[in-house]
Amino acid sequence: MSLRDAVKEKHDRAEKHPFVVRLHSGSISQQAYGAYLKNQAACYAALENVAAPLLIDFPELNRAPLIQQDAEELADEDAPIFGSTTAYVQYVSVLPDNLLWAHIYVRHFADMYGGQIIKKVAPGACRMYEFSDRAGLIAKVRERLSDDLGDEANKVFDFALALFDEVADAYDIRDT
Numbered sequence: 001m002s003l004r005d006a007v008k009e010k011h012d013r014a015e016k017h018p019f020v021v022r023l024h025s026g027s028i029s030q031q032a033y034g035a036y037l038k039n040q041a042a043c044y045a046a047l048e049n050v051a052a053p054l055l056i057d058f059p060e061l062n063r064a065p066l067i068q069q070d071a072e073e074l075a076d077e078d079a080p081i082f083g084s085t086t087a088y089v090q091y092v093s094v095l096p097d098n099l100l101w102a103h104i105y106v107r108h109f110a111d112m113y114g115g116q117i118i119k120k121v122a123p124g125a126c127r128m129y130e131f132s133d134r135a136g137l138i139a140k141v142r143e144r145l146s147d148d149l150g151d152e153a154n155k156v157f158d159f160a161l162a163l164f165d166e167v168a169d170a171y172d173i174r175d176t
Contacts, residue, residue: 003105006150010157015114018175019164024114026121032171033123034075039085039163040128041067046089047107051100054144060137061108066127074124080170084162091159101144102152106160112138 014020019036022028044064048055055061092103115129131137167173 035079037071038075082166102149106156
């Protein structure tokens with residue numbers, strides 16, 4: 001089974017999550033999006049720190065500083081770090097290199113694909129979704145991916161869905 005097919009069910013669940021639907025509609029509040037970004041900044045910093053040796057040839061994948069800038073622009077000072085973020089940071093810190101590609105696939109490809117829609121409708125500068133050679137970067141990363149990453153990629157989606165749930169609960173985002 002291809003990697004894309006292996007994650008299709010969870011990818012579809014993520015796209016239909018009330019938080020994501022609200023985000024894509026352009027009606028997300030600055031507070032909710034800022035809190036999301038604050039948590040994403042922590043997740044990406046942890047991932048990119050442990051994956052640093054893998055990212056030497058991919059400097060443009062280093063999104064954490066850009067996400068941090070976006071979060072600082074939008075997040076309230078008291079925006080929470082959610083439990084799913086803390087769990088993810090702990091989880092990713094001990095992963096072997098081969099499994100880190102699944103995390104890069106789910107997180108960074110989301111920025112390179114769905115992020116292109118989000119940057120048009122989300123509050124703030126959306127620096128995290130800007131890539132100088134998006135198509136080239138996608139092609140280079142695809143060379144590092146393998147179909148056996150499906151189980152790990154689904155775990156990344158589980159963490160993402162948990163964060164969506166926590167943001168939705170904290171900022172009263174429901175199905176519309």
